[in-house]
Amino acid sequence: MGITSLLNLPYGIGITIAGIELAWGLIKYYLAPTPGQRREAVEEFYGIVIGAILTAVVAYYMSIGPSIGVKIAGAMGVNATQIQLSDIPNVMYNDFNLVMGQYIANLVFAFAFSAAGAIIGATEVLKPIGALLGSLSSFLNAIMAPYNRALVATMMNTIALAALGQVMSVMYNYGIGSLSVALLLPSRTRRIGAWLASFILVFSILLPMVAGYQDTLVLNYGNELTAWLNAIEQQCANNPLAKTLLSLLATSGITWLQSSVALMLVCGAASPLGLIKTAASLVSTGTFNLLEGDIIIDIAMGIGFAITAWLADLIEAGARALFEVRHL
Amino acid sequence: MNYASILWGSVLTGVGFFAIYIAYLVIVKGRLRGININRELYSAVGAFTAFIIMMSIITPLLGHLPSLTQPPPGGLVFKQYDIVTAVLGIVKMVAAIILFPVEEFDTYYSLSNIIDGIVGFIGGLAYLTAMVIALYKALLALFPFAPLFISLALARPNKPGSIVLMGIGLMALVATPLIGWVASLFYKITMGVVAVLTPPCLDIKILGVAYYGPSPALVTTSQGVFMTNGTRYIPIWGCEGVYVTQVAWDWLVLNSYYILPPGFSIIPLYGGILMINAQLPFPATAIENSSGVYGAWFPLRVLRYWRNGTGYMINDTVFYIRNESVLFWAWADGVGGNCSLKINETGMVKTTLVSGPMVLPMFAPLTGSYPPGYYYGYRQMLINATAFNESCIIIFEPGSRWSGYTVLPATGPVEWALAGPLNLVIGLNSQWNNVETAFTTVGVLTAAVTLLGILLLPYLAIGTAYLGAIIVEFISPLWGVISQLLPF
Structure with missing residues (x-):
């Protein structure tokens, strides 16, 4: 990074304050009536x-924090995508949408089967068909229950990370990092400056690292239903009867939900063994990894806040030693 | 894993950190800037000493805790859970298919409740296990850095952040082995319980049954029992052969033979047709109406025969004799006639009592035995009817419908699902020691963390300051003496 690019960084109000203080130092120096006051200046x-x-x-x-974070994560053997501070809210919002979409799709599938079962089962003769659809719904609910819980936990994490990302993004764009250093200079604002500086030092690295890790988890394990349907469709391709039924469905112009439900019914009936195996491996891997990620993120954020509090105190003491003007 | 080797790097970092901090206090603050550093120095030296003492005590103590094991595979827990729930889900579907059209739907809902109960229980267990394993993995990653957190906390002990860091450090040190231990116990419990529930295979088939013989009949097979009126479908495990062991009609064992189904079918789930032919050990007359067979009888032998003796069947409940003495076998509610009848209850034809799947009483769509353990509406009799110089009508009274009759076949996967709750109890029982130990460890851990939080951490700052003051005040005069002895 060259000098010009350094100048392009969002210093914001911090550099203005630093400039004003610099000017004040110069003025004080030139206007100081005694050598003692001049030395203070x-x-x-x-x-x-x-x-x-x-x-x-x-x-x-702050600008290189994300790449440092990714390198630290990589050194610890954790795969994380690099996200700039200002991009974190958007990326987390997209992740939230993806996970929420997956969660809703799971519930819609279960609900669609359950509702269809309830409607069809209302007639005495078709009661068993209603029960068949109802049991398919409870099958989906049961097999997806741990995964759905993991999705909810992931959603909560993405919301928390997006909120923190929003704060960090504002801080970055408005140059609050620089402001925090400027606030360390006057003794009256030193405490808040120390806390801000500490927060920025810790979370400029930690937040992109954690958000990148969360993003990787969501991309890899947050969309298992689609992966599951694709895998089932692949299995279905080996069964000529199911293949014919599916091609008929494809040409009938029905909606994606109807075709997905039909896909599950046809392929599920055609290859129950494949249905079980595919569902078991995909959902179990996704669930455990999402849960593990949730716990790691919660612990990492807790440690981050503890270190922030600890470091703030140290920065305040350091700033006092560095910037306190001794009045002679 | 050797705790000392894992923690050594972090302890050294902590020592280095304290060394730099104390050097900074003494050289920069004390010597160069001339500030009074007594309080800070007491605190720093106290913290350093506390750190050394703490590490010296904790590291050997860790040796007495369970060793840090490899985290159990959490994904496998969910995989086993998913396989069991998926098979249970398919059992529900298959049960709904084979009960078409409407027949005994209360039975289906009872089965459904059993399956939901099993899924709920093992789902909760699997989730708890996976959470503990995930926590252990996270703590394991944190474990080597625990001394560093403790050193950071001790360096500035009177700050809120430090108390949190101390908590994290101590928790990571002490709780990691214990949570690893708990994780492995939960893993054993869950896998033990799930192992009991594991189905023989994932291949579920629906087998058609064509039954020819007195009905309703109870058919016992190598994969469980079912009842039939003629044609029906039963669920079976595709990976296991199915063969008929016995056919009973109203507790009466029949002579039977069957034809095995072809092994291949292009229709998914469909496993072919099992044909069963069954009959009484001799060609008896069945008392029959449109809804089934309600008894049987047979004139075994003419014992005596007088001049112009005759005997013949009038209909399926009435036999006529004159000038004859005839021995009848009957399986009916009773027998009557207008001549001399000598009735002896007999066990000439074998009766049967078949055990059903183990089912808890509240989930009893199928009772524990087929048929019920008492005779209801039927007696097996040998009747000696004698009519000399008279006409005699012998009437056989039909029995009742078989009270144990059920439509839901307890075969293959359904039998497995019905036995699930009791299998769960058996599985938990076999893991009881692990259950006890896991919950005791969790209790001890909770108590330890509470005591640590309430009692120890608030006094950390005062403790380290006192310790530091004692050591500095002890070392200062000593240093004075030593400095007098040094030539420079």
Whole structure:
């Protein structure tokens, strides 16, 4: 990254404050009536220069945080996509939609079978057909229950990460990272500056890393129903009878839901063994990985907040030592 | 795994961190800037000492905790769960198919309740197990860094973040082996319970049955029992052969033979037709109406015969004799006549009592035995009817419909599903030691964490400050003496 690109970073209000303080240091130095006050001004000026440098460093750090996060995750053997701070809310929103869509599709499938069963089963003669559809619904509900719970847990995580991402995105775009360093200079704002700086130092790396990990999990395991239907369709292709039925359905112009339900009925009946095996392996892998990811993310975020609180105190003490002007 | 080797790097990092912190306090703050660092130094030295003491105590103590094992495969838990629930789901579907058209739907819903109960129970168990395994995996990744968190917490012990870090560090150190232990126990419990429920195979077939003989008949097979009036469908395991072991009609064992179905069918799920022919051990007259056969009788032998003696059947319940003494065998509710009748109850033809699947009483669409363990409406009799110089009408009274009659066949997968609740109990019973140990460990862990949170952590700051003060005050004079002895 060259100097020009450094200048393009979103310093925001932080650099303005640093500039004002720099000007104030200069004015104070030139207007200082006594050598003692002039020395105070020099100290303050040095502090501001260091602050200005740190401002740039923090802005740069925020811009490279995501790639550092991905590298750390990679070093720990965790696969995570690289997401820029400003992109986290959107990516998490998309992930949420994907997972929510999957969750709704699961429920719609179960509901479609159950409702069809209830309607058909209302007539005494067709009661067993109603029971057949009802049992297919409970079969779907049962086999998908742990997966649905994992999806709900994942949705909660994506919401939390999106909210944090929103905060970090605003902080990045408005240069709050730089502002936090600027706030460390005056003693009155040092505490909030320390907390902000600590939060930014920790979460500039942790949040993209965790969000990237979540995104990878969602992309790999958040859409098992589609994968399951595809796998069933593949199995169905080996059965000539089911194949014919499916081609008839395909030309009948029915909706995707109807065709999916028909696919499950036809292929499920044609190859129950394949249905069981495919469902078992896909859903079990997806469920466990999503659950594991949820727990890891929860623990990582907890540790992140603890370290933020711990580091804030240290930064405040450091800033006091660095920027406190001794009045002679 | 050796705890010391896992934690060594992190402990060294912690030591290095404290060394830098104390050096910074003494050199930069104390010497260069001339600030009074007593309080900070007490705290830092106390924290460092506490860290060393803590690590020296905890690391050997960890050796007494369960070793860090490889996390059990959590995906496998769900896979087993999914296989069992999928087969149970297909059993429900198959039951609905074979009960078409409407027949005994209360029975179907009872079966459905059994299956839902099994799925709910093992689903909860599998989810809990997977959660504990996932937690263990996460803690295992955190474990090597635990001393680092403790050192960070001790360095600034009076801050809220430090208390959380200390909690995380201690939890990771102590709880990881214990949660690993609990995870492996839960894994054993779940897999043990699921193993009891594991179906013989995943191949479920529907077999057509064509029965010829007195009905309704109870057919016992190598894959369970079912009843039939003529034609019906039964679910079977496709991977296991099915053969008829006995055919009974109203507890009466029949002579029977059957034809095995062809092994191949292009229609999915359909396993062919099983043809069963059954008859009484001798050509008896059946007391029959449109809904079934309600008794049978047969003139076994003419014992005495006088001049112009005669005997013949009038209809399926009435026999006429004159000047004859005839021995009848009958399977009926009773017998009457207008001549001398000597009735002896007999077991000439074998009767049967067939065990059904093990089913808890509340899930009893099919009772535990077929037929019920008492005779209801039938007696097996040998009747000696004598009519000398008189005409005699012998009337055989029909029995009742078989009270144990049921439409839901308890064969193959249905028998397996019906036996599920009791199998679950058996599975849990076999894992009882593991269940006890797992819940005791969880209890101990909860109590330890509560005590740690309430009692220890709030006093961390004061404790480390006192410890530091004692050590610094002890070392300072010692250092004074040593510095006097040094030549530079």
